Amino acid sequence: MASGRSHRPATRSRGIPEATVARLPLYLRALTALSERSVPTVSSEELAAAAGVNSAKLRKDFSYLGSYGTRGVGYDVEYLVYQISRELGLTQDWPVVIVGIGNLGAALANYGGFASRGFRVAALIDADHALTGRNVAGLPVRHTDELEDIIRDNQVSIGVIATPAGAAQEVCDRLVAAGVTSILNFAPTVLSVPDGVDVRKVDLSIELQILAFHEQRKAGEDLGEAVAAASAGEEKGGLAPRAKTAAAKAAAARTAAAKAVAAAAGKTKRPGPDGDVPAVMPA
Amino acid sequence: MASGRSHRPATRSRGIPEATVARLPLYLRALTALSERSVPTVSSEELAAAAGVNSAKLRKDFSYLGSYGTRGVGYDVEYLVYQISRELGLTQDWPVVIVGIGNLGAALANYGGFASRGFRVAALIDADHALTGRNVAGLPVRHTDELEDIIRDNQVSIGVIATPAGAAQEVCDRLVAAGVTSILNFAPTVLSVPDGVDVRKVDLSIELQILAFHEQRKAGEDLGEAVAAASAGEEKGGLAPRAKTAAAKAAAARTAAAKAVAAAAGKTKRPGPDGDVPAVMPA
DNA sequence: CCATCTTTGTGCACACGTTCACAAACGCAT
DNA sequence: ATGCGTTTGTGAACGTGTGCACAAAGATGG
Structure with a gap:
C-alpha cells in the first residue's frame, strides 16, 4: 500500500475524510465507464457494485461532496463525473x-x-x-x-x-x-x-509481503492449529522460561537461537559463515 | 494505495491488526539495514525514526508479536528480523x-x-x-x-x-x-x-489523483479562500435554489450544466473561456 | 391529489487505529 | 545490594472509518 503522509494532522474545516478521497478515483473510473456507455443515471447500489464497495459507504462518501443525488432515481452520471473530477483537481492539467x-x-x-x-x-x-x-x-x-x-x-x-x-x-x-x-x-x-x-x-x-502473511495464515488454517502449536515452543521460547531468573539470559538465548536459525537457513546462496544476515534475503 | 480486501471480516483470535501487518515489512527493511551494519540492538525510538513511524506505534505493533524487547536496552536486531520474517511467512519460498x-x-x-x-x-x-x-x-x-x-x-x-x-x-x-x-x-x-x-x-x-487532490487543496490555501468562495455559487448551486419548487428542475439544471461543462472541457486543450473550471492552479 | 414504491442522506453504534503517559523491568555504577 | 537512568509494554482516551437502519424526498400511477 502506498501510505500518504497527510501534511496536516487534523482534517480541515470542510475536510473530506482521507479514506473518502482515496475512494473517489475508484468511483470516477466506474462512472467514466458508465458515461462512455451513455448511461444517464446510476443508483448507489449499482455504482457501489461496480466500484467494489459498500453502497452505504458510497452514499456517505458522496454526502461529503454535497447532495448530488436524486431520491428515488439515483445519481446523474455526467454531473457526478464532473463534480468528482473537480474535487480531485482533475479539471486542470x-x-x-x-x-x-x-x-x-x-x-x-x-x-x-x-x-x-x-x-x-x-x-x-x-x-x-x-x-x-x-x-x-x-x-x-x-x-x-x-x-x-x-x-x-x-x-x-x-x-x-x-x-x-x-x-x-x-x-x-x-x-x-x-x-x-x-x-x-x-x-x-x-x-x-x-x-x-x-x-x-x-x-x-511490501505488497507481496502482506500477501505472503495472509497466505501463510491461510495455509496454517488448512493444516489446523497443529503447525502453530508445534512451533510454539520455539516461537515464544523466550517467554515461558522467564520467571524470576535473569531476563538477560533469555535475551541472550534468543539472540543465539536467531543466529542458529539464520545460519541453518542461510544456505540459499551464501557460502561463508555469515550467520548474521537473516535468511530471508538471498541476493 | 493498494487496498487489501481482508478475506475475513473479524480479526482472528490471536490476530495481528491489518495496519500492523502493513508496517511489518517497513520495520523489516529498516532492521535488515541495521543488521548489515552489524548493529546489535536498537531502541524503539531509533527504529521508528528509520521506518518513518511513531515510536509508540512501533512498540504497540511489536507487542502484538510478543515481548521481544529488553527494557532499558531495546530490541535485538537479529532476533527481531527473524521474528518478523517468520510472522510474515518469509522464511519460506x-x-x-x-x-x-x-x-x-x-x-x-x-x-x-x-x-x-x-x-x-x-x-x-x-x-x-x-x-x-x-x-x-x-x-x-x-x-x-x-x-x-x-x-x-x-x-x-x-x-x-x-x-x-x-x-x-x-x-x-x-x-x-x-x-x-x-x-x-x-x-x-x-x-x-x-x-x-x-x-x-x-x-x-489513483495514487496520482490522490496527490492531485492534496495539491489542489494546497494551492487553494495559498490563494486564500477567495477562490473557493467564488466557485461556491456554482458548486452548491443545486442546493440553494431548492426550497419548495420541483427538485427535478434543479436536477435537470445540474445535468445541463454538467453537459455544457463537459462539452466545453472536452477538448483537453481548452483554449476558450472556461470560466466554470475553478482556477486554483495557473496551469 | 393521494398512495405506493424507490432511493438517497444521515444519525447512531460499533470496530479499528493512533497517541499519550506511566508503571514495571532492566542495566549499570557505586 | 541499592539506587538511578533508560526503555519497554500497555491501559486508557481519543479520533477515524464502517455499516446498519430508517426517515425524508422524490418518482410514478391511478
Whole structure:
C-alpha cells in the first residue's frame, strides 16, 4: 500500500475524510465507464457494485461532496463525473516529471493511465548520460543536471521517483528544493520531506509481503492449529522460561537461537559463515 | 494505495491488526539495514525514526508479536528480523507468476525487490504469441495456454496481474481456478474473487489523483479562500435554489450544466473561456 | 391529489487505529 | 545490594472509518 503522509494532522474545516478521497478515483473510473456507455443515471447500489464497495459507504462518501443525488432515481452520471473530477483537481492539467528511467520508469512513462486524467508527463529525467537524449514513450530523456530548470520551466508540482533506493532521497531533496510539493515514490526507501510536502509510496515488495502473511495464515488454517502449536515452543521460547531468573539470559538465548536459525537457513546462496544476515534475503 | 480486501471480516483470535501487518515489512527493511551494519540492538525510538513511524506505534505493533524487547536496552536486531520474517511467512519460498509481460510486467520481472525476500518468479506468462519464448529477466515468456499447468507444477499461490484492464478479470478467474489464492493486481480494474482469495491493488493513476487532490487543496490555501468562495455559487448551486419548487428542475439544471461543462472541457486543450473550471492552479 | 414504491442522506453504534503517559523491568555504577 | 537512568509494554482516551437502519424526498400511477 502506498501510505500518504497527510501534511496536516487534523482534517480541515470542510475536510473530506482521507479514506473518502482515496475512494473517489475508484468511483470516477466506474462512472467514466458508465458515461462512455451513455448511461444517464446510476443508483448507489449499482455504482457501489461496480466500484467494489459498500453502497452505504458510497452514499456517505458522496454526502461529503454535497447532495448530488436524486431520491428515488439515483445519481446523474455526467454531473457526478464532473463534480468528482473537480474535487480531485482533475479539471486542470498536472505536469509531472518522472525521475529514474530504468525498467520501471520507462514502464511508467508508457503507462496510458498517466496521461488519461489530467496528468501530463512533462519530462523524463535520468542520471545516466548514456540515456540522455534517447526517446522513451515519445519523450527525450533529459539529464539530472537539468532537473531544477525543468521543474521551474514547466511549473511541475508533482514528481515521480523511480530511481534505485540509494538515489531517492537526494532526488527527492532536489525536487522539493525546486518547488515540487507532491511526490510519488517507487523506491523502497522512507523519504524525509519538510512539512507541506506530500509523499505517497508504492512498494511492490511490501505488497507481496502482506500477501505472503495472509497466505501463510491461510495455509496454517488448512493444516489446523497443529503447525502453530508445534512451533510454539520455539516461537515464544523466550517467554515461558522467564520467571524470576535473569531476563538477560533469555535475551541472550534468543539472540543465539536467531543466529542458529539464520545460519541453518542461510544456505540459499551464501557460502561463508555469515550467520548474521537473516535468511530471508538471498541476493 | 493498494487496498487489501481482508478475506475475513473479524480479526482472528490471536490476530495481528491489518495496519500492523502493513508496517511489518517497513520495520523489516529498516532492521535488515541495521543488521548489515552489524548493529546489535536498537531502541524503539531509533527504529521508528528509520521506518518513518511513531515510536509508540512501533512498540504497540511489536507487542502484538510478543515481548521481544529488553527494557532499558531495546530490541535485538537479529532476533527481531527473524521474528518478523517468520510472522510474515518469509522464511519460506513463495513462487509467484507474473501475467502480462508488457512494459510493466517486464519491469516487475526485472525488479530486484521481488527476488530479494523469499519471492521467486516462477514464470512469466503472456497471451501474445510473439512474446512466447523470448527471454525477459532471464526467464522465458510462456503462453497463457500453459497457465494452469505452470500454477500446478510450481505450486504457485501468488499471482501478479500486469495485463491490460480488459484481460485482468479473465486472467484472475483462471489463476484462482488453478489454485492461486493471493493476487497482486496492477490492472486498473476491480477484480471479483471468491471468498478466501486475497486481492491487493496497485494503481498508479489513483495514487496520482490522490496527490492531485492534496495539491489542489494546497494551492487553494495559498490563494486564500477567495477562490473557493467564488466557485461556491456554482458548486452548491443545486442546493440553494431548492426550497419548495420541483427538485427535478434543479436536477435537470445540474445535468445541463454538467453537459455544457463537459462539452466545453472536452477538448483537453481548452483554449476558450472556461470560466466554470475553478482556477486554483495557473496551469 | 393521494398512495405506493424507490432511493438517497444521515444519525447512531460499533470496530479499528493512533497517541499519550506511566508503571514495571532492566542495566549499570557505586 | 541499592539506587538511578533508560526503555519497554500497555491501559486508557481519543479520533477515524464502517455499516446498519430508517426517515425524508422524490418518482410514478391511478
